[in-house]
Amino acid sequence: MKDKKVYQTYHNAYVAKKRDETNKKQTQNRSKISDKIAAAKKKYKIHKNVYLNGLTTIQRADAMTSRVFILGESDPSETNDQDVPTNEVDKSDPRTNYSVRSSKQLSGTYYLFGKTSDLDTQFEILQGWARKGVEVTVRGFSKWAHAYLSSVGKTANTTGNKNSLALSLTFTYAMKSKIDYAKKKSKKKTKSSSTKKGGTKKTTHKTTTVKTGMTYWSISQKTGVKVSKLEKLNKWPANSIPVGAKVRYE
Numbered sequence: 001m002k003d004k005k006v007y008q009t010y011h012n013a014y015v016a017k018k019r020d021e022t023n024k025k026q027t028q029n030r031s032k033i034s035d036k037i038a039a040a041k042k043k044y045k046i047h048k049n050v051y052l053n054g055l056t057t058i059q060r061a062d063a064m065t066s067r068v069f070i071l072g073e074s075d076p077s078e079t080n081d082q083d084v085p086t087n088e089v090d091k092s093d094p095r096t097n098y099s100v101r102s103s104k105q106l107s108g109t110y111y112l113f114g115k116t117s118d119l120d121t122q123f124e125i126l127q128g129w130a131r132k133g134v135e136v137t138v139r140g141f142s143k144w145a146h147a148y149l150s151s152v153g154k155t156a157n158t159t160g161n162k163n164s165l166a167l168s169l170t171f172t173y174a175m176k177s178k179i180d181y182a183k184k185k186s187k188k189k190t191k192s193s194s195t196k197k198g199g200t201k202k203t204t205h206k207t208t209t210v211k212t213g214m215t216y217w218s219i220s221q222k223t224g225v226k227v228s229k230l231e232k233l234n235k236w237p238a239n240s241i242p243v244g245a246k247v248r249y250e
Helices: 002-043 116-131 181-197 216-223 227-233
Strands: 055-060 068-083 100-113 136-139 143-155 164-173 207-209 246-248
Touching (some): 002 068, 100 116, 100 143, 116 143, 216 227
Antiparallel strands (some): 055 068, 055 136, 068 100, 100 164, 136 143, 143 164, 207 246
């Protein structure tokens, strides 16, 4: 017990030190990023509080690096998709009582400027951010604090500028979320194994088996449990509950 207390003391001190180092690094990087963006705006004669159409900046949302991509922007397009689950009604129009945003995307052609020898390196870094699922902040036609690079491509630059690279980028808006259900499952397994030794087994969850055409709304009508609670209790999105799944409602 004494060793555990000593270990915990040193561990807490180590964690606090690493947290302070991270905060210091992030503060320094944010300052450097701001300076780079200010320098770019001055170069292109853009007011400090305005993001002009045609200029986009991309940086890591966690500020763990001072790298910022300052890109030319062409033909950007933002789309928002909503899923509206419906319930069929005999001899009448379908009914619904809620809608869910399924996706929010930004896409366009972006121009990366710099020395020819450095352009491929910068393109590889962007691809790396996409592969690793790095959360980025985008400022330009769309101003998103939480986004992910879902598609990164490059095409031949037909503008005739040899010191630029034409990129085809797609961003997906999403906020980072901690998923808890996997951890909760492991705890339940541990608890059930201990009760098994005692010769008893107790389950308090109530479930229903999904059949073709069933939705959270139809299950809500059957069980009297709100749709929002069903979505919270289960891991499947409202528009893709697999047939045969056990949907928990208590």
